[in-house]
Amino acid sequence: MSPETPVLSVEHLSVRYRRGRRISNALDDVSFEVQPGETVGLVGESGSGKSTAAKAILGLVPVYAGFIYFFGTDIAHLPFKERRKTYRQMQIVFQDPYSSMNPTRTIGNTLSEPLEAFGERDHKARRDRVYEMLERVHLPPSAANRYPWQFSGGQRQRIAIARALMLSPRLLILDEAVSSLDLSVQAQVLNLLQELQEASALSYVFISHDLGVVRHICDRVVVLYRGRVMESGPALFVSGRNSAHPYTYTLNEAVPVPDPDAQQARRSVARSVTSPPSDTTKIGDEQCVFAPRCPWNQPRCWRERPLLRPAYPNGVVACHRYPEWQSEIARPEPLDAHVLPAPKRR
Amino acid sequence: MSVLTDQIVIGPASHSHQSVRLLLRNPVAIAAITFLGIVTLVCIGAPVTAPFDPLHQDLERVLSGPTAHNLLGTDTLGRDVLSRLIYGGRRSLLSVLEGVVVVTALGVPMGLAAGYTGGWVDRVVGKFAETIMAVPALIIVLVVLAVLPQNEDAAMISFGLLGIPAILRVVRSATLRVREDLYVAAARVSGLNHVQIVKRHIFPHVWGPVIVQASLFAAYALLFETGIAYLGLTADPSTPTWGGMVAEASTVIQRQAWLLVPSGTLIAVTILAFGLLGDAIRDAVVIGEGGLARRAPTSVVTKPDRAGDIAEPLNGRSGLVLRVRDLWVSTTSSAAETPIVDRVGFDVYAGETLGIIGESGCGKSVTALAVLRLLPQGLGVTGGQVYWQGDDLLSMTERLFDELRGSSVAYVSQEPQSSLDPAFTVGSQLVELIRHHQRVSRRKAWSSAIALLRQVELQNPDQVARTYAHELSGGMAQRVAIAFALVGRPKLLIADEPTTALDVTVQAEILGLLRRLQRETGMALILITHNWGVIADICDRAVVMYAGQIVEKSGIREMFHKPLHPYTLGLLKSHPSLAEPRSRLSSIPGSVPSPGSWPPACRFSPRCRFVADECLKGPIPLIDVEPGHSSRCIRVDQIFAKASA
Numbered sequence: 001m002s003p004e005t006p007v008l009s010v011e012h013l014s015v016r017y018r019r020g021r022r023i024s025n026a027l028d029d030v031s032f033e034v035q036p037g038e039t040v041g042l043v044g045e046s047g048s049g050k051s052t053a054a055k056a057i058l059g060l061v062p063v064y065a066g067f068i069y070f071f072g073t074d075i076a077h078l079p080f081k082e083r084r085k086t087y088r089q090m091q092i093v094f095q096d097p098y099s100s101m102n103p104t105r106t107i108g109n110t111l112s113e114p115l116e117a118f119g120e121r122d123h124k125a126r127r128d129r130v131y132e133m134l135e136r137v138h139l140p141p142s143a144a145n146r147y148p149w150q151f152s153g154g155q156r157q158r159i160a161i162a163r164a165l166m167l168s169p170r171l172l173i174l175d176e177a178v179s180s181l182d183l184s185v186q187a188q189v190l191n192l193l194q195e196l197q198e199a200s201a202l203s204y205v206f207i208s209h210d211l212g213v214v215r216h217i218c219d220r221v222v223v224l225y226r227g228r229v230m231e232s233g234p235a236l237f238v239s240g241r242n243s244a245h246p247y248t249y250t251l252n253e254a255v256p257v258p259d260p261d262a263q264q265a266r267r268s269v270a271r272s273v274t275s276p277p278s279d280t281t282k283i284g285d286e287q288c289v290f291a292p293r294c295p296w297n298q299p300r301c302w303r304e305r306p307l308l309r310p311a312y313p314n315g316v317v318a319c320h321r322y323p324e325w326q327s328e329i330a331r332p333e334p335l336d337a338h339v340l341p342a343p344k345r346r
Numbered sequence: 347m348s349v350l351t352d353q354i355v356i357g358p359a360s361h362s363h364q365s366v367r368l369l370l371r372n373p374v375a376i377a378a379i380t381f382l383g384i385v386t387l388v389c390i391g392a393p394v395t396a397p398f399d400p401l402h403q404d405l406e407r408v409l410s411g412p413t414a415h416n417l418l419g420t421d422t423l424g425r426d427v428l429s430r431l432i433y434g435g436r437r438s439l440l441s442v443l444e445g446v447v448v449v450t451a452l453g454v455p456m457g458l459a460a461g462y463t464g465g466w467v468d469r470v471v472g473k474f475a476e477t478i479m480a481v482p483a484l485i486i487v488l489v490v491l492a493v494l495p496q497n498e499d500a501a502m503i504s505f506g507l508l509g510i511p512a513i514l515r516v517v518r519s520a521t522l523r524v525r526e527d528l529y530v531a532a533a534r535v536s537g538l539n540h541v542q543i544v545k546r547h548i549f550p551h552v553w554g555p556v557i558v559q560a561s562l563f564a565a566y567a568l569l570f571e572t573g574i575a576y577l578g579l580t581a582d583p584s585t586p587t588w589g590g591m592v593a594e595a596s597t598v599i600q601r602q603a604w605l606l607v608p609s610g611t612l613i614a615v616t617i618l619a620f621g622l623l624g625d626a627i628r629d630a631v632v633i634g635e636g637g638l639a640r641r642a643p644t645s646v647v648t649k650p651d652r653a654g655d656i657a658e659p660l661n662g663r664s665g666l667v668l669r670v671r672d673l674w675v676s677t678t679s680s681a682a683e684t685p686i687v688d689r690v691g692f693d694v695y696a697g698e699t700l701g702i703i704g705e706s707g708c709g710k711s712v713t714a715l716a717v718l719r720l721l722p723q724g725l726g727v728t729g730g731q732v733y734w735q736g737d738d739l740l741s742m743t744e745r746l747f748d749e750l751r752g753s754s755v756a757y758v759s760q761e762p763q764s765s766l767d768p769a770f771t772v773g774s775q776l777v778e779l780i781r782h783h784q785r786v787s788r789r790k791a792w793s794s795a796i797a798l799l800r801q802v803e804l805q806n807p808d809q810v811a812r813t814y815a816h817e818l819s820g821g822m823a824q825r826v827a828i829a830f831a832l833v834g835r836p837k838l839l840i841a842d843e844p845t846t847a848l849d850v851t852v853q854a855e856i857l858g859l860l861r862r863l864q865r866e867t868g869m870a871l872i873l874i875t876h877n878w879g880v881i882a883d884i885c886d887r888a889v890v891m892y893a894g895q896i897v898e899k900s901g902i903r904e905m906f907h908k909p910l911h912p913y914t915l916g917l918l919k920s921h922p923s924l925a926e927p928r929s930r931l932s933s934i935p936g937s938v939p940s941p942g943s944w945p946p947a948c949r950f951s952p953r954c955r956f957v958a959d960e961c962l963k964g965p966i967p968l969i970d971v972e973p974g975h976s977s978r979c980i981r982v983d984q985i986f987a988k989a990s991a
Contacts, residue, residue, distance in 0.1 A: 045849040060531060085537075099529065113536050114536040154937055160532075182706055187920035209849060212923040215923070216928070217928070235927065250851060254854040256877070260906055261903070
C-alpha cells in the first residue's frame, strides 16, 4: 500500500510455549505492518498474546514460525549478538515503571546504559545526552542523581520513555505503558508520546487493553484473541461501533463510558459478554477460537477456521458471519435485563 | 502545552546503605564483628601481641593453670597457652580464609552462570552440584592428606571445593528470581551484553545471600579445620594449632581440666560469632529489601472535634446506613503526626452506591480502611466519628466491632487472591466462615457455600469449591471474594477498586453482578475507583477526593454534566474517550502532592488553571453550592458561571 518500506512488518508470526507436555499457541499466524510515524495498537484481553508479540519482536522469546522484517530485513532468526544491533533502533517501555528500573542504580546510570552498551565512551557526551532526554520528558537535570524510588509512578514512566529514546530509535514498543498510571498522569504521558512522535517520525506499537486510550492514540489497531488476529484496520473503524468482529464489539461494549446516561443505555443493550473460558478449555486448531463465547456462532464456526478477509476500507476480519451478524445485534431494551439467551454450546 | 513541574520526594538512602545501617544497629552483629575483628588483628600481629615464643618450653611450669606470668596457664611442656592460641589462630584463620575464598570464587560464578543462562549450563552445573553433595567430604579430605601429608592448604582448598554446592544453589535461586525482573529485560533491550547485565543488574541482588552463606561457611570451615588438627593430620605436634591444643588438653583432662578451657572456648565462641554474623546479615538484607507491612487493629486516639463539615441534610430520605463525620487519619509512627485523610464526611443510604473517586495518594483507600478499623500499622484515626445506626464505630470495643465487621459491613479488595488462604480450598474456607456466623452443620454449611458461589454467577460452583486460590482466574477470584463478603448478609459492602486488575469484559460482569446483588439484597455499596466509567456505570452519588479532602460531592449526573470543582473538571477532561482522537488531552499539570507537603490554602491551587489570590489566603471549606451538590472551591461562581447559566 505504502510507497515507503514499513518500519516493521510481522508476517505469519507464531510463538509456542511448552508447558509440561502441553503446547500452547501464544501467537498463531499473526501479521501486521507499522509505517514510519504510525501508531499501531495491539488490543486484547489478558492471555491474548499481545505482550508475547512485543517480546517476539524484541527477540526475548523464540519465534516458532514466521518472519519479522525490520526495515526490510528479517530479524526473527538472528542470533542474540546480531539481534543486539537492532536495539539501537527499536526500544520498549514496560507497563510497570516500578520493576523496570534497577533500584540500586541512579537514574543517570540507568539512562546512560544504552549509550555505554553501544560504545559511547565519552563521559561528558553521555551526561549531556542524559540531561537532554530528561528535559525532553520534562524532568529536571537533578533527577539524574536520584534513585527510582524517589519518583512517582508517572515520573518513572517518563524516565522509562527517556531511557527508550536515548539511542534515538525509530520504533518504540509501549507494552501497557500507561495502564498503571492515574488518569491525569496518563494524559500527561499520552501527550508526551504524541509530542515526541511529531518531533521525530517515531513509530509506536501501542499494546493496551484499554480501548478508550487505543482509540485516542492509534492510527491502526490489531485485535488479538488467543494468539490469533480477529480483526485489524483503521482505529476509527475497529474501536468504534462499526467493528467487524463480534469479539471487538464485545470489548468495545464492555468499556464503561464516563457518562451516566450513555452508560445506562449501553448497559441495557442486551449483554452478549461472557467470561473468557479457562485456559484448560480445549479449543481445536480448526475452528474459530472465539466461537465458545460468541453469541452469533453457527455450526460452521466450530469446524472451520475463519481466514482473514477484507472488511471496511483497509481492514481485515476473521469471521465467517461478517457482516450479517451485525444485523442481529439486539435492540436496546428498556430495562437492565439479560435478555439474550446463553450462547449455544456444542 | 503541558508544563510539568516536578518535585522529587526525598527519602532514605539506597538499599545497600540501609542494610549496612540496619546491621550496625543490631547489637549481636556488632558484638560478633568486634570479636572477630579483635581475634583477627591479634592473630595477625602475633609476633607483637603474643607474650612468649609459642615453642619455648619451661618444664618448671607445666600445666600451671592461669597465673600472673602465664595469663591462660601453660601446657604439658610448659609452653604459654595464650601465645600458642595467638600463633595457632594464624593458621586456623588462614585456613578459614582459604576455604571461603575457594567456595565463593568458584561457587558464585557457577551459580550466576547456572541461574542466568539456564538450559544445558544449568543442568550440567546442577548435576555437578549433586555429585559433589553425594561425596563424603571428610573422606575426600583424608585422601588428599594421604597424598599430600600434613598439607593443610590442600586440605582446606579441597574442603572449599566440596562446599561449592551449598553456595551455588543459593546464588542460582537468587539469580533466577532477579532474572525475571523487568529491568533485566530492559537492560537486554538497552543492548548490554550478558557480562554487563550480570555485573550490573544481577550481582548487586545476589551479594547479600552470598555474604550470609560465606559467613556460615566460615563457621563450618573453622569447625572442620580444628577437627582435622585435632586428629593431628595437618601439622607436626609441636606447631601450635587450635585443634591440636584441644587434642593435647584431652590427654591430660584428668590432671588439669583447665587446659581445655581456653582453646575450647575460643573455638566455640569464634564459630558462634561467624554463625551469628551470618544470621544478622541475613536479617539486615531481608529487611533492607522491603520489610513487611503488617496489618493491626487501629489504635483509636480520640481528640476534641475540630471544625467540621456542614451537616448534610437528610433530604427526607430514610435508611441511613453509615454516617462519617470529620474523619481524620494521621500517621502515628513519627513524632509529628502527618494527616493522610482530613475531615472527610459522607452518608450512605440503604440500597445506594456511593463512589469515591480520585488519584492514588488522595486517601480513598485509607478512608475505607479507617471505617473498617483495618488501618495498617503506623496510621491511626485522630478524630471524627463513624456512625453505624446510631453507634460510633470508632469508640466501639474490639469485640463488638468484630461481630459487626463481616456480618453488617463487608469488604472486597483489589487483590482478591491475597485474601484467600492458598493452603485450603475455596469451599473449606467458605464453610469455616459460614460456621463462624451461623451454628450449622458442616454439610449444611457446604450446601450454603455452593449456593453462595452460584449466587455470584460462577458456572461450576461445585468444581470451584474444590479448587485452591491460585487456580482461580482474576475474575473468578473476585467473584469468590464477593461470595465471602456475602456470607454475613452485610448491609454495607465496601469494595476497593474491585475491578481494576480485571479485563474490561470481566469488569462489566462483576459490575453487573454487584448491581444485581444490590437489587436483591438492598445492601449499600461504597465503591472506590479511579475509573470514571465505573462511576458512571454503577454509582448513584460520588465524592471526589484530592490530597486527603473531599473536594466535591454530588449525584453522578450533576458531577458528570456540571462539575463544580476544577479538579473534577480536569480529571474528567483527561479521559481519552471525551477528547478528539489524536488531539492533545487536557491534562492537569504536576502530580498529587504527598501527605505532609499539602499546600496550606487550597490544596489544588498549584495545579489549578483558575487560581487567584483569594485561593491562597487560607483553607477552603466545603460549600453547598446547590442542594446535594457541594464543592471545595471558593471561585466556583466565577469559574462555573457559564455552566450554571
